[in-house]
Amino acid sequence: MRRWLDAFLEAQAAELDAAENTRLAYARDLIDFADWLERRQQDYTLAMRRDIEAYLVHCDEQGLAKSTRARRLSAIKQLYRFAYEEDWRSDNPAIQIRGPGRDRRLPKTLSTQEVDNLLSAAELSARNANDRLRNVCLMQLLYATGMRVSELVSLPVSAARGDPRMLLIRGKGGRERLVPLSPPARTALSAWIVQRDRNDELAQKKGAPASRFLFPSRGKLGHLTRHRFYTLIKDLAVHGGIDPAKVTPHTLRHAFATHLLANGADLRSIQTLLGHADVSTTEIYTHVLDERLTALVMDHHPLAKNDP
Structure with missing residues (x-):
């Protein structure tokens, strides 16, 4: 099982350019599945559909969230697809x-005043x-582009030189996208580059x-870490x-x-700016807006108010 796992993770890194956190x-997830199989005198090579389903039942009984169980099944599916392609298994x-x-949870957001x-x-x-x-x-x-924090802290300085109107961002799976910069972001970027070059x-x-x-x-990464930025943004909130x-x-x-959508941007444009591979991922923001519109009607429409 260790050989399978090492080869699978190596392929993820080399062929799919999977991020370290993904690997x-x-x-x-796959080590947990392997440990569960070993306790039943089983391994990756012999496990059948009923074994995988029994493992998922076990995860449910452990009280794991739907998202965690879905992620574990996704890892198992990808492992066996890889094993099939490598002829390690005939099925x-x-x-x-x-x-x-997955439970469809509305993302937490902030008002424009809080931003x-x-x-x-x-x-x-x-x-x-x-x-x-x-x-x-x-x-x-961060606010002007909607970047992921990993994309932000690892930005190469070459992408930001020359007072750019657009910023080239390399996201998940090596996909690149161009995101426009607001005037305040361009001003802040220009000022920081002068200081950064001096440093x-x-x-x-x-x-x-x-x-x-x-x-x-x-640090060993050579750039600001996600953890350091997480601490920084908490301090700024205080x-x-x-x-x-x-x-x-x-x-x-x-x-x-959310603010783009509330001000009239279309979903496809927001999908492109966020770097979502599938528009269904972006559609969650329509629910945030729906909640606000519902509250607006219930609070202000005369027919929505109860009679005294």
């Missing part, structure tokens, strides 16, 4: 198994001029190599008078999409 998630025991589906408060906090709460320029640039880019020049004089990232760091439980990097991505 780690596959590994965790695919997972091919006809239907998943539990304004976060952007103001980025300007006013920094410890020094360097941090202020960096924080303002991070927040302006990089000083670092090189001390023997450090030149950084290729827009937001460099001395300074902006917003409940930090409401604010994550992904909340700004949701706010970007």
